[in-house]
Amino acid sequence: MVAVLIVDDHKHLVESLLSCVPWEEAGVTGVHGAYSGGEALETLRSKNIGILVTDIRMPGMSGLELIERARADRPELHCILLTGHAEFEYARRAIELQTFRYLMKPVRTNELVETVRLLTASSRAPAAEAAAAEPAAPEPPAELPAEPAEAKDYRRKTVEAVHEFVRERLGADVTLTAIAERVHLHPVYLSKLYKETTGTKLSDYILNARIDKAKELLLRSPMKIYEISEAVGYRSTQHFITEFKKIVGMTPKAYQSLHR
Known part of the structure; x- marks a missing residue:
């Protein structure tokens, strides 16, 4: 009860x-x-x-x-x-x-x-159900129950909804506040839930999603570097180039030349 x-x-x-x-x-x-x-x-x-x-x-x-x-x-x-x-x-x-x-x-x-x-x-379980015959010898305290399947499913679905929202809006507003509003959670609580569920920061997922999309556009579209930068959510092309090089190890232009 x-x-x-x-x-x-x-x-x-x-x-x-x-x-x-x-x-x-x-x-x-x-x-x-x-x-x-x-x-x-x-x-x-x-x-x-x-x-x-x-x-x-x-x-x-x-x-x-x-x-x-x-x-x-x-x-x-x-x-x-x-x-x-x-x-x-x-x-x-x-x-x-x-x-x-x-x-x-x-x-x-x-x-x-x-x-x-x-x-x-x-x-x-209710105390009435848990009260069985007293054991002859003291037993160590029972371990805390594992997280219920419903809670795990809720976390999984929340993370999936976050990922879907980020992929849909890479070129627009993917701030923590916007994502939290989408999944109806407070931003701080969402950050905690995401980190506990995935083991990574939400900001890291967003960054990697942007870079992955940029790679795809570099190889499969005729878009210029500044257009790709805007398409994956960067207002500054130079910032985009810096972030791309930090993650990939080379500039967008070098990546494009190497893999095309």
Whole structure:
């Protein structure tokens, strides 16, 4: 059984999430609401809450402060931040607190459901089911469960969507902000997810994608160097030549002459 606690100082938002989200689809068996950090802490002490969904900006106690205090007593608590404020410091602190997800307001119902569903899938079995006969001798603590298949699939699909977007828009806007908007994630969270999933930086993928496309155009098109530079997203031809030489080991012109 997994219960969710929704926290926001705007009562109508809490009531909307409590009543309008199809929680059963996310594997949630109980959902509670609170309108302040203090009230949320009281609920966390009295209820068996598995997932905390909180606004980041609230009077008195912010969502980050709430998570920090809640995690002091309940380190296993899963946390999701809801916010309309995309400042870097908020996201950085959320990552330090190991927040599972950082969702921007107005939150999409399907996105919230999917996020919670991934968490419920990774939660341990209910205590009632886990309580078997006590072993005769003490056993070492069980290892943490492996990342659920749903979470791995979500990461894979996110990375695929990022790669598709980058390939489609090499000559246009492939900034981190633009990519994050495409996959509906905060830029800082996206960078972290991408690095953890692929083992490489997103910026390195973008650079290599540009160079690979440039190679293709150098060999298969009649475009001039400055036109290729623009086609793969460089405003400065000289910058393009410098980056190309750094990656390939020769200038675009030399590469073209060698391989044509």
